[in-house]
Amino acid sequence: MSSKNVVDYIIVGGGPAGSALAHQLGSNPQNRVLVIEAGGGSDPSPRRPVPADFVRASSGGPRYMRQYAHRPFETERMEQRHSGRVMDGSATPHGLIRDRGREADYEAWEAAGVIGWNRSRFEQAFTAIEKHAAGVTGGRDVDGPRRPEVPGPPDLASAWWIDALARHGIEAAEDLNVRHEQAAYASLWTWDGARTSTPRALLRTYGRRSNVRVRTHCEVRRILFDGTTATGVEAKTRRGTVRFTARREVVLCAGTTGNPLLLERSGVGDPEVLTAAGVHLVAANPAVGDNLRQRRGAVMALRLKGLSGRNRQPVAPAARPWSPFTHLLRRSGEPTDSGTRVLAVLSSDRGAPHPDMTLLFTPAPVTAHDAMPAGTDGATVAFYPHSPTSTGTVHITGPTLDDPPLLLPGHLSTGHDRELTVAAFARVREILATEPFASATTEVLPGPGVVATADILRYVLDQGFTGNHEVGTCALGPAGVVDDALQVRGTHRLRVADASVMPTLTTGDTTAPSMAVGWIAGDILRNANTRGR
Numbered sequence: 001m002s003s004k005n006v007v008d009y010i011i012v013g014g015g016p017a018g019s020a021l022a023h024q025l026g027s028n029p030q031n032r033v034l035v036i037e038a039g040g041g042s043d044p045s046p047r048r049p050v051p052a053d054f055v056r057a058s059s060g061g062p063r064y065m066r067q068y069a070h071r072p073f074e075t076e077r078m079e080q081r082h083s084g085r086v087m088d089g090s091a092t093p094h095g096l097i098r099d100r101g102r103e104a105d106y107e108a109w110e111a112a113g114v115i116g117w118n119r120s121r122f123e124q125a126f127t128a129i130e131k132h133a134a135g136v137t138g139g140r141d142v143d144g145p146r147r148p149e150v151p152g153p154p155d156l157a158s159a160w161w162i163d164a165l166a167r168h169g170i171e172a173a174e175d176l177n178v179r180h181e182q183a184a185y186a187s188l189w190t191w192d193g194a195r196t197s198t199p200r201a202l203l204r205t206y207g208r209r210s211n212v213r214v215r216t217h218c219e220v221r222r223i224l225f226d227g228t229t230a231t232g233v234e235a236k237t238r239r240g241t242v243r244f245t246a247r248r249e250v251v252l253c254a255g256t257t258g259n260p261l262l263l264e265r266s267g268v269g270d271p272e273v274l275t276a277a278g279v280h281l282v283a284a285n286p287a288v289g290d291n292l293r294q295r296r297g298a299v300m301a302l303r304l305k306g307l308s309g310r311n312r313q314p315v316a317p318a319a320r321p322w323s324p325f326t327h328l329l330r331r332s333g334e335p336t337d338s339g340t341r342v343l344a345v346l347s348s349d350r351g352a353p354h355p356d357m358t359l360l361f362t363p364a365p366v367t368a369h370d371a372m373p374a375g376t377d378g379a380t381v382a383f384y385p386h387s388p389t390s391t392g393t394v395h396i397t398g399p400t401l402d403d404p405p406l407l408l409p410g411h412l413s414t415g416h417d418r419e420l421t422v423a424a425f426a427r428v429r430e431i432l433a434t435e436p437f438a439s440a441t442t443e444v445l446p447g448p449g450v451v452a453t454a455d456i457l458r459y460v461l462d463q464g465f466t467g468n469h470e471v472g473t474c475a476l477g478p479a480g481v482v483d484d485a486l487q488v489r490g491t492h493r494l495r496v497a498d499a500s501v502m503p504t505l506t507t508g509d510t511t512a513p514s515m516a517v518g519w520i521a522g523d524i525l526r527n528a529n530t531r532g533r
């Protein structure tokens, strides 16, 4: 085997978590680190830096997206689910919203027996990773290499929306605090009006060093074991099959869908699933691929009266005039935003002690194009519950990379989620029925006919959205796939470190917490390494 293919650490997956981990391990020049990524180096389009180009990016096709078919729940209708297959993973096509989650999210994990994964550990990671354009204030007291900012100036409709919510008692804030009902302009993963990326921010420093190597267009088929000890991986490249050896550890950062599939193809998982798929058992770990946590949110299209501005422009790829040249000339305003401009946290039941849902406002009709053709003043509001209790599964159906996975997301399969969804609908409609909303908006979708509980749930299952936030298939926890040090139970020298280890969804978007998991994994491995030397 070529000595180039023998390293200390193999990281499978170059998404936000894998890039953060590679940055951490690469900071020790003695470590030889290899990042293996199934996709290419980055989104090849010259429009990549333009945040407003997110619609093209998020429908980028097989060049840098994997598409999986799934059925939401109790329905015959299939949906396509996307995930990034490129350096920066799903953060390449993502909507750029930056959200760290709330203190209570992490405290709940520790309370459930995930020892050491608490608020202060995540705060330390966020502080090390991020540098916020707004400087040192409140939740933005950060000074790291990854840079979020709030694009400005606000458009007319978004400014009105913030003001109207404030008149309804939902106060405007700089950063959302989930203890109170609040609204804030969305922070984006952009800098000086241009899209940023985790590998560019975190690997630039070490990418030029010889101790961190990135191998793209290289898809790991299976982990290689000596007994139950991981020794390396076997991967498919454009030139054929290649084997890589890890002297210290193999760390999986292949995402919430990629990790359970890779573990199962390699013989780690529920023995029944492996037998059915024709895979020889290496280590029993029955929780692999269970506990898939995804959101199921609702989308409402509104017609706006007496408000004009960018809301006249439907968000559709063909309608986006932004070229790299106009973006370069105009580093503010519409080219620099990615759709959703305002986030608000609300209680579905006004008697509830804390907000339990997020409301997103986009000053353009992203849907209902037939009812609101180009030129109509329209907006989209979307809302999702913070902590869905429904769980799903991701499993292999056969031993090869070509066997399609079986995804059963189980959306709205618990009474809790169904009740919360119906209550959330009622709360949003109650707000829209009061002034100043009542005079300025008309509900186009789902429309006034959709009021019965069964109709609302059918609408959300048929036309809802997931936000593409998904976690939990290799969860931390006493009965989880990995232990508190991220080691895969039943194996040695094999860890998982990305969104898939989060036992439940955090309150908001998932890129920042995923990156933080990768960062924390770096701390864990450095400590283990020091003890082992």
Ligand SMILES: Cc1cc2nc3c(=O)[nH]c(=O)nc-3n(C[C@H](O)[C@H](O)[C@H](O)COP(=O)(O)OP(=O)(O)OC[C@H]3O[C@@H](n4cnc5c(N)ncnc54)[C@H](O)[C@@H]3O)c2cc1C
Residues within 6 Å of the ligand: 012, 013, 014, 015, 016, 017, 018, 036, 037, 038, 039, 058, 082, 083, 084, 085, 086, 087, 088, 089, 090, 091, 092, 093, 094, 095, 096, 097, 098, 099, 218, 219, 220, 221, 253, 254, 255, 256, 258, 259, 262, 467, 468, 469, 470, 498, 499, 500, 509, 510, 511, 512, 514, 515
């Ligand atoms: C369309 C879309 C919009 C989103 N919008 C937002 C948003 O606005 N804000 C936000 O915070 N989050 C958003 N998300 C979610 C966010 O992108 C993810 O939570 C985050 O990227 C998870 O990071 P990760 O490192 O855990 O995994 P991923 O980003 O999934 O990265 C995993 C990487 O592993 C690679 N891989 C998988 N299997 C293999 C294999 N066998 N061999 C080699 N490589 C492999 C993949 O190609 C991929 O690059 C969005 C996601 C999508 C898909």
